[in-house]
Amino acid sequence: MNVVETPVIELQDISKVYQMGEVEVHALRGASLQVEKGEMLTIMGPSGSGKSTMMNIIGCLDQPTGGTYLLEGEDVSHLHDDELATIRNRSIGFVFQTFNLLARTTALQNVTLPLIYAGLGRRERQERAREALEAVGLEHRLNHLPTELSGGQQQRVAIARALANHPSIILADEPTGNLDSESGADVMAVLQGLNRERHMTVILVTHDPVIARHTQRIIHLYDGQITHNESVEEPLVARPEVPTSVDSAGPQEQLGGSAQQEPGRNGALSGAETPESRLTQRGGTR
DSSP states (O other): OOOOOOOSEEEEEEEEEEEETTEEEEEEEEEEEEEOTTOEEEEEOOTTSSHHHHHHHHTTSSOOSEEEEEETTEEOTTOOHHHHHHHHHHHEEEEOTTOOOOTTSOHHHHHHHHHHHTTOOHHHHHHHHHHHHHHTTOTTOTTOOGGGSOHHHHHHHHHHHHHTTOOSEEEEESTTTTSOHHHHHHHHHHHHHHHHHHOOEEEEEESOHHHHTTSSEEEEEETTEEEEEEEOSSOOOSOTTSOSSOOSSOGGGOOTTHHHHOOSSSOBSSSSOSGGGBOOOOOSOO
């Protein structure tokens, strides 16, 4: 008998309406989506398309106005704030564009912070934080302050912080948006490695089509509606020559030979030497 596994995320006819004075803003209009355990996908759309609203609902940071949201089979559509906080702490790790690290706190201390709120003892917090930083290749940067790290290394600390609570889902909102191409490639390699080797569900939110093609599926949003559910037959691979736990050296030292192949500013994201296979820095609003 074939056992059908419950989707880790299931949105059923989700709507979200914001009241702006006398005006109603419809951020999502009947969006339905299933995400299977171990998938890596992208939510993509122009500014104002509703992708940040969808991420907030998936991440239990906001509640839908209508519809049903099942997270690991549990209906979380109408839970109270404290209940949503418990679910976030248990199941979801967040990675943001701006890193959100405490400037006067070491990498290790930044990663242990959410574990304090989880109620873990000091020894277990330290062990988990060290394991998470090792998983992103920063085992030699434990006691460095954010100002002593490159942008890519700071984002990897943020990923380690997201991993520390052993979540089942990683939500990454424009994780490469503030990075140069080399550091961005390192970050994408880490996220792909977590998905591939730990079977973690990874959801990216971006407006960058090159970033999106590093995932297995692209959900296109426009005016609050899902307009296209695109499968990516051959996702781009970020730094295939670099292992999951990328080296702890700076961005220019982590090229694994790509710097010698391409002396220019942009580093290759995949083996193919084409513009589409390179990560370009993207700014702008969502």
